[in-house]
Amino acid sequence: MTAILKNFIGGEWVDGSGITRNINPSNTNDVVGEYARADRAQTEKAIAAAKAAFPAWSRSTPQERYDALNKIATEILARREELGKLLAREEGKTLPEGIGEVARAGQIFAFFAGEALRLTGEKGSSVRPGIDVEITREGLGVVGLITPWNFPIAIPAWKIAPALCYGNTVVFKPAELVPGSGHALSEIIARSGLPAGVFNLVVGSGSVVGQTLLEHPDVSAISFTGSVSTGRKIAQACVLSTPMKKFQLEMGGKNPLVVLDDADLKVAVEVAVNGSYFSTGQRCTASSRLIVTAGIHDRFVEALTERMKGLVVDDALKSGVHVGPVVDQSQLDQDLRYLKIGQDEGAKLHWGGELLNREAPGFYMQPALFTGVTNAMRIAREEIFGPVAGVIKARDYEEALAIANDTEFGLAAGVCTSSLKYASHFKRNSEAGMVMVNLPTAGVDYHVPFGGRKGSSYGAREQGAYAREFYTTVKTAYTNPD
Numbered sequence: 494m495t496a497i498l499k500n501f502i503g504g505e506w507v508d509g510s511g512i513t514r515n516i517n518p519s520n521t522n523d524v525v526g527e528y529a530r531a532d533r534a535q536t537e538k539a540i541a542a543a544k545a546a547f548p549a550w551s552r553s554t555p556q557e558r559y560d561a562l563n564k565i566a567t568e569i570l571a572r573r574e575e576l577g578k579l580l581a582r583e584e585g586k587t588l589p590e591g592i593g594e595v596a597r598a599g600q601i602f603a604f605f606a607g608e609a610l611r612l613t614g615e616k617g618s619s620v621r622p623g624i625d626v627e628i629t630r631e632g633l634g635v636v637g638l639i640t641p642w643n644f645p646i647a648i649p650a651w652k653i654a655p656a657l658c659y660g661n662t663v664v665f666k667p668a669e670l671v672p673g674s675g676h677a678l679s680e681i682i683a684r685s686g687l688p689a690g691v692f693n694l695v696v697g698s699g700s701v702v703g704q705t706l707l708e709h710p711d712v713s714a715i716s717f718t719g720s721v722s723t724g725r726k727i728a729q730a731c732v733l734s735t736p737m738k739k740f741q742l743e744m745g746g747k748n749p750l751v752v753l754d755d756a757d758l759k760v761a762v763e764v765a766v767n768g769s770y771f772s773t774g775q776r777c778t779a780s781s782r783l784i785v786t787a788g789i790h791d792r793f794v795e796a797l798t799e800r801m802k803g804l805v806v807d808d809a810l811k812s813g814v815h816v817g818p819v820v821d822q823s824q825l826d827q828d829l830r831y832l833k834i835g836q837d838e839g840a841k842l843h844w845g846g847e848l849l850n851r852e853a854p855g856f857y858m859q860p861a862l863f864t865g866v867t868n869a870m871r872i873a874r875e876e877i878f879g880p881v882a883g884v885i886k887a888r889d890y891e892e893a894l895a896i897a898n899d900t901e902f903g904l905a906a907g908v909c910t911s912s913l914k915y916a917s918h919f920k921r922n923s924e925a926g927m928v929m930v931n932l933p934t935a936g937v938d939y940h941v942p943f944g945g946r947k948g949s950s951y952g953a954r955e956q957g958a959y960a961r962e963f964y965t966t967v968k969t970a971y972t973n974p975d
């Protein structure tokens with residue numbers, strides 16, 4: 494066993510007050526690493542360090558920000574294979590998916606390196622003669638970044654990079670379940686030349702480290718990605734704190750993929766397999782409701798089932814694997830619980846759902862497909878967050894669209910069609926933040942906004958230049974030069 498990996502507070506690597514063990518879901522005998530767990534006092538120290546570093550960092554030049562972010566990007570991209578392996582080992586997505594996610598993290602840092610140089614303000618005329626008006630953007634202060642386990646490097650990257658780019662200082666709390674990638678990223682950030690305290694890492698639980706961030710008056714803003722129930726608690730805490738904190742929440746999805754009679758069947762099947770089952774279905778943008786019109790329904794179900802039979806479910810690090818394990822026992826229990834709930838409600842478990850034994854003990858589950866699902870069933874309304882999708886038969890496009898929008902969520906939505914008319918109508922009328930035509934609901938670009946509507950998201954969009962809406966505050970300055 495290697496040394497316990499430490500927290501990074503005020504420019505120093507420090508021990509914690511307990512240990513978080515990181516277990517490989519493909520092989521539960523494999524301990525990926527041990528991480529020092531921060532407590533309340535250490536979290537407060539990290540906040541104090543970030544607060545002390547803010548005045549200077551908020552006035553740093555675009556060149557200083559560019560240099561640090563670009564250095565981070567360069568190292569991440571150079572080490573994508575090694576870091577991708579660590580990610581696949583701790584989270585269970587396949588090695589190509591892990592490497593892809595690491596590359597994405599590097600690209601995000603590179604993008605925000607450039608954004609640091611592009612931030613400009615506006616100068617306007619006053620309605621009063623002789624007065625100048627300037628509109629500029631400034632960093633918020635200390636931002637607390639709370640991230641989930643399912644994208645252990647990309648989500649931290651798309652919060653940390655814009656936070657630093659726009660002059661904020663950071664206290665980063667990765668998910669306790671998979672702290673390895675967040676820790677590796679923090680090591681890279683630690684040697685990027687940022688002044689002490691600008692970036693801090695605190696590994697620990699939501700109830701201790703997370704809660705401290707939420708309650709502390711010196712934290713100006715919280716960016717959170719995770720479950721709806723935690724998101725709600727975060728919103729409450731941010732509103733109740735004095736002063737109130739700015740907050741941004743990315744939460745669940747129950748994303749529809751509409752397949753119309755005129756769809757290219759091969760494309761629709763690939764889009765469904767990718768969106769529903771890749772990354773073990775553990776993406777907030779996963780397609781869990783496959784809404785299929787009557788004329789193609791039977792052919793689609795048959796072709797999808799055949800395609801699913803060819804999916805290799807095994808150790809995330811083996812080559813040729815399409816679907817890795819579920820992340821841990823409690824997520825697996827949840828997936829299995831929903832398989833039962835679906836059947837009890839009258840849906841047919843058409844294929845898959847079995848637990849699988851592989852060479853090493855792990856959380857292996859055959860991707861599952863329900864048919865005969867109605868949109869009122871719990872499996873069509875609640876986020877399962879596993880390799881489980883259900884087919885809902887719709888009469889026609891209009892009914893499919895209505896079903897797609899009949900959900901409390903609104904993150905991503907997709908349609909497979911060869912008709913420009915339906916594609917255009919769907920893009921216009923889908924009540925989701927991101928709409929895909931002949932593409933999986935999951936899988937997005939990093940230079941454009943990411944986020945949803947309704948119960949999926951709250952606050953400003955993440956990623957791309959839109960990220961500045963959250964990570965900056967606007968100042969309007971009036972000058973009478975006389």
Ligand code: ADP
Pocket residue numbers: 639640641642643666667668669697698699700702703704707718719720721722723724726727
């Ligand atoms: P997931 O199951 O996707 O990890 P959670 O909402 O449980 O979703 O967790 C997302 C992140 O929120 C994790 O980093 C977790 O530790 C943190 N968290 C959980 N509970 C709280 C809380 N009460 N306050 C602050 N952060 C929390």
